[in-house]
Amino acid sequence: MRIALKRGICCVVFAVLLAAITAAAQADPLPSWNDGKTKSAIVEFVQKVTDKSSPQFVPAAERIATFDNDGTLWPEHPMYTQLAFALDRIKALAPQHPEWKTKQPFKAVLDNDLKALAAGGEKGMVELVMASHAGMSTAEFEKIVTDWFKTAKHPRFKRRYTELAYQPMLELLAYLRANGFKTFIVSGGGIEFMRPMTEKVYGIPPEQVVGSAIKTKYEIRNGKPVLMRLPKIDFIDDKAGKPVGINTFIGRRPIAAFGNSGGDREMLEWTGAGSGARLMMLVFHDDAKREYAYGPANGLPDTKFGTFPQSLMDEAKQKGWAVISMKKDWKVIFPLKK
């Protein structure tokens, strides 16, 4: 009798467990994505590359997915997060540089004169980056960046930048990883600017972050080895630099790539040129209400950065790259406040 009872309990426990497992398996892995062809394209792609009986099955070691960062995983408006960091850094360093009061592009930064700043062009921008990103050890720079992320807030959303990763993309990253993918960031942003936050924000460890870099030099300082950051550009991980960076750092062609601008065109071309199943997607900023709408493909002026030109939209259509409409495809943009 007691044995029969135990077996009965056992059966109930088993049934409950089975139901829970089935429910989990059927639970939506992308709850912030509206149903539709964009979401279906993602799920169908993942199913066919992970199903061993599928002719398009891809072994786990080859499931590489690359993501642009600014505009793809978090906002890039009203300015790149890294530019906001550089401007804050110039202001913090200004007391040690009285000459900056009269010298461009530093004067423009101290005067909050974005027009004069823009007039300085790329040359001015490089000067700002070198003044704010070089001249210290890698460990010192990591601390400066980490501290900045703790307090700096987005001017419109009034939340820390690290709280503004797009919720649907966080779900996509987790969904891919749960299906054996290795997720990489491949960004034009500074590699050492991103690494202090990518693990916490995106679940992406530093060794899976590819980005632009300045040169570093090994030195012994006070008897201890350090890597000094030199004011010299080593690599620009943008446009045609993205396939170069992917090949150098990853050494394997991605099977999925996600971008949002002209800077990602070559990454998507490179990904798409491989054989077998591929998924190329572009986040399209068409949601002025909840985030931003910008760029020529929206019929809006070219903002000079994060540009989604009409030619990219045409190439996407021609090559079957999916365009993610933030407005239509995403239920929410940002994670709930904790």
Added chain:
Amino acid sequence: MRIALKRGICCVVFAVLLAAITAAAQADPLPSWNDGKTKSAIVEFVQKVTDKSSPQFVPAAERIATFDNDGTLWPEHPMYTQLAFALDRIKALAPQHPEWKTKQPFKAVLDNDLKALAAGGEKGMVELVMASHAGMSTAEFEKIVTDWFKTAKHPRFKRRYTELAYQPMLELLAYLRANGFKTFIVSGGGIEFMRPMTEKVYGIPPEQVVGSAIKTKYEIRNGKPVLMRLPKIDFIDDKAGKPVGINTFIGRRPIAAFGNSGGDREMLEWTGAGSGARLMMLVFHDDAKREYAYGPANGLPDTKFGTFPQSLMDEAKQKGWAVISMKKDWKVIFPLKK
């Protein structure tokens, strides 16, 4: 009665399983290593960084171990494997370059005149590398390297290079990975020369290989994107370049590093300068009978490559880096023939 019998069988099955698990846990993970302080140092290090109750516990994400390749994971004598490849490649290309018959350093290669080759110094070596490693796409180069590894054999051991990874080091790599480590190669060798074989030989995927590189350029060729290999050095991953490469590619300081020559000194210094438990080891080539003995620390002439200078031995002693004696610490050198 039948239920009692079933429960009896159940108990037996459970006991057998438990015994098997216990045996597996106690099985020696490094069977090709002789017992002694070198082997103990490895096992004790792994135990203390993986034991959650240890004050020196390291989370899995931070368990990064870096390995030099030539002389650390496989032989580097009588010449670097990559040099053997370059010489074979020059000979294969010679019919298309009649001028090489009279032009150094190519003439030296075609005449098998290693003395004249050595006389050409670094400049000559760079010329050979560029002629054999550049001017094709990355995909073409990968195929050339893969094909070469299928047939090329080591002149003394008469086995394919890919069959000559040191058995004790293969066990060490597997042991570290079984304990949550990510294992990386950090070699002065060419990154795209190593990647076609590291996964098969060492279980190390391409994205965990750091090495020297030439520049590549994204191009559209016959309507398809390719990365062309240019005859221009991009990065030398040797000596002070190793910490630079580690920082660029991995973005995290290793907690364990393994080398065998002066080229690994800075990698070990950089690894050792971090806080918490560390393991730095040098493979010492003192086994002329089973492999090779060379270098000043053996009281032998400086062979100009794979050099283990006396100053490195002194630094190892002073800093507590372990020196692995191939002769005393390793039961076997190479894997059994299949």
